[in-house]
Amino acid sequence: MRISTIGCGYLGAVYAASMASIGHEVLGLDVDQKKVDDLNRGIAPFHEPGFEKVLQDALEAGRLRFSTDYSHAADYTAHVICVGTPQLIDAAGADLTYVHAAVDALIPHLAEDAVVLGRSTVPVGTAASLRERLRAAGRENALAWNPEFLREGFAVEDTLRPDRIVYGLPEDPAESARARAVLDEMYGTMLENGTPLVAGNYATAELVKVSANSFLATKISFINAVAEVCEATGADVSVIAEAIGLDDRIGPKFLRAGIGFGGGCLPKDIRAFMARAGELGVTEALGFLREVDHVNNRRRDHVVNMARQALGGAFTGKRVAVLGAAFKPDSDDTRQSPALYIASKISGRGADVVVTDPAANARVHAERPNLAVAEDAYAAAAGADxxxxxxxxxxxxxxxxxxxxxxxxxxxxxxxxxxLDPAAWREAGWTYRSMGRP
Incomplete structure (x- = not known):
């Protein structure tokens, strides 16, 4: 198939290269000329294990190219919206500016039988409004929603071997059949390999993604809330997590207490979900997510306070080594990073902070020039208090x-x-503290 992807950031670039790797002809579209030039040279604009090789292989095979010119997609069968939906600057809801711009840029170049597909995470009701946007412009193209479920650090694997594929199809039978036929052909290899397929209407597909992220965020904040109680009682949250994780109704994943979640998805998605619920008149249905967000933010400040106490009550004049800046390993993404928040907060209180991260050092240097950056953990920790x-x-x-x-x-x-192993570190002479463990 001939597929265009609109937006070549983290989601769009990985999707474009991955789809080309299974045999489709893919055109990646973006407004950023430098990004397009880098991608056409096989240079990944972000750190993602395995992505650069998939990108370079697809380019060499002649099945992938990138452009800023939407007219190049005029005869393509499917157009996949992969742009960002960041949190609004002055509100909790999602900013759909880039989604609307992508559709508007596509409209003049849509072939009559082309299908528009959405993968961006959007508030429920967005797909229906975009369909009306197409109709208002005189376009009868089928539109469907196909949410993504990528994990940073595993994005290529999650694209090529997803644990499920979700279709959000239009109500009109003919339009639905057209969209489904295109989706089935796009994902034919995956469906033949037994990937589960779940199909519903627009609203269902839109809610699947934010529901999944909200559930995950709730699970993480739950164990972190338990850790707060453990620290007040002397209980061990890691043992509690092990015990409740053995219940197959709960499971062990994402039950490690820590400093909370970050990144470009979970924080903004749960806030956008709450905001949309308020617009729909069902605010109370998602009221618990407000506390999920609060617990998550408390964990960051809790670590700052732990560090201050360990340093005798003040940061001024102290040297602090911070290991990690990305919000998770195997990524250079520092958006909403708990690690970077903590480092900046401590720096702001007078400490000499040195940060190191295997992938995100360049981003730290660019985004937080007040923080010193070291090559590795041993350099960062030199002379640290x-x-x-x-x-x-x-x-x-x-x-x-x-x-x-x-x-x-x-x-x-x-x-x-x-x-870390508390016994090993204490035996080596360290004063060791962790989250919710004695």
Missing amino acids: IVLLLTEWTQFKELDPVRLREVVGTPTMIDGRNV
Whole structure:
């Protein structure tokens, strides 16, 4: 098939390269000329394991190219909207500016039988409004919604071998049949391999993504709330998590207490979900998500307070090493990063903060010029009065506590992700603290 993707950020670029890798001819469209030029040269604009090779292989095979000219997509069968939907600057809802701009830019170039597909995470009701936008412009093209479920660090795998595919189809039978035929052909390889398919209407597909993210955020904040109680009682949240995770109704995933979630999806998606519920007159239905958000934000300030107490009550004149800046490992994404928030907060209170991250150092240097950046954990910790592990990169989990102690000023570790062995670090002479564990 001939597929265009509108938006070549994290979602769109990975989707374009992955779809080309399974045999489709793909055109990636974006308004950023530099990004387009880099992608056409096989240069990934972000860190994502495995992506650059898939990108380069697809380019070499001649099935993938990138452009800023929408007219190049005039004879393509499917157009996939992959633009961002960030949180509004002055409100909790999602900003649909880029979604509307993508559709408006497509309209003059849509072939009569082309299908418009959405993968961006949008408030419920968006697909229906975009369909009306097409109709108002005199276009009868079929529109469907096909939400993405990518995990940063696993995006290529999640695109090529998803755990489910969701179709949000229009009510009109003929339009629905046309959209479904295109989707079935696009994902034919995956469907033949047994990937589960779930089909519903527009609203259902739109709600699937935000519901999944909200449930995940709730699970993370739940165990972090339990960690708060554990710290007040001497209980061990890791043992509690192990015990409740053995209940197959709950499961063990995402039950490790820590400093909370971040990134470009969970924080803004739960806020947008709440905002949309308010617009629909069902505010109370999602009221619990407000506390989920509050718990998540509290964890960040809790670590700042833990560090201050460990330093004798003040940060001024202290050297603090922060291990991690990305919101999660195997990514250079610092959006809503708990680690970067904590580092900035401590710096703002007078500490000399040195950050290191295997992938995000360049972003830290650009976004937080007040923070010093070190090449690795040992350089960051040199002379430090305290070390904070805030992103669970493998490099940090495998640190040698004996070697690290030799370079620090004071051997104090706060393990914000509960990934280190407390006994090993204490045996090496460290004062060790973690989240919700004695």
